[in-house]
Amino acid sequence: MRRILLIFSLVFLPLLAHAEGEGANLMHANVDLSDRASLQRGARLFMNYCLSCHAARAMRYNRMGHDLGISDALVKKYLMFTTTKVGDTMQVAMRPADAKKWFGVAPPDLSVIARARGADWLYTYLQSFYIDPKRPTGVNNLVFKDVAMPDVLWNMQGWQKPVYKTVKDADGKDIKVIDHLELVQPGSESKAQFRGSVHDLVNFLVYMGEPARLIRTSMGGWVLLFIAVLTVLLYFVKKEYWKDVH
Secondary structure (H helix, E strand, C coil), X not given: CHHHHHHHHHHHXXXXXXXXXXXXXXCCXXXXXXXXXXHHHHHHHXXXXXXXXXXXXXXXXXXXXXXXXXXXXXXXXXXXXXXXXXXCEECCCCCHHHHHHHHCCCCCCCCCHHHHHCHHHHHHHCCCEEXXXXXXXXXXXXXXXXXXXXXXXXXXHEEEEEEEEEEECCCCCEEEEEEEEEEEEECCCCHHHHHHHHHHHHHHHHHHHCCHHHHHHHHHHHHHHHHHHHHHHHHHHHHHHHCCXX
């Protein structure tokens, strides 16, 4: 038993501490899978800004269209760029070898990224790029230090620079850390508009991680109503069955 506890403390506690540290300053995404318009806008953003590098091999175009109320004709016309078959999965034209050469690592598949990282993490990450001339892409990220991904949404958000503050380290020495990010070049959207766009994109990523959740949540109310009605009926059946006994 002691050995099991020791293994748990050595393996899992550091991971839990890391997760708590990452989530300390995360913004809340407040995803809403019942907002179909948001999911449709998020799908458009995903196809235009993410699918050029990141695949989503667990999602089919026609499944997405059916779930989000988009006809196959509209999916083909506005949301498909790498294939002509609406039944295909979401692949990318870029070869993994080229991606590794350009970015240092092949971009991950985003099918279940929201389940792996969490909606709040993604929401914060997409808003936390800042200028860093030392990085190959010219940018860095507050929640993913030395990230290989470029800031693909820069034209919407604009460019941010880090503002530093001086703090004491564990040895009592003064060190500079990033206090916050400051917009130095506006993008095509205001801060509120950009947050709305990122919300839509994250909303779509959450949907894509578990498409069946749309059906499950929509049926939840009816299931509870059925259980309530069944409970009442069973109560009267029970009374009718046991009336002669008592």
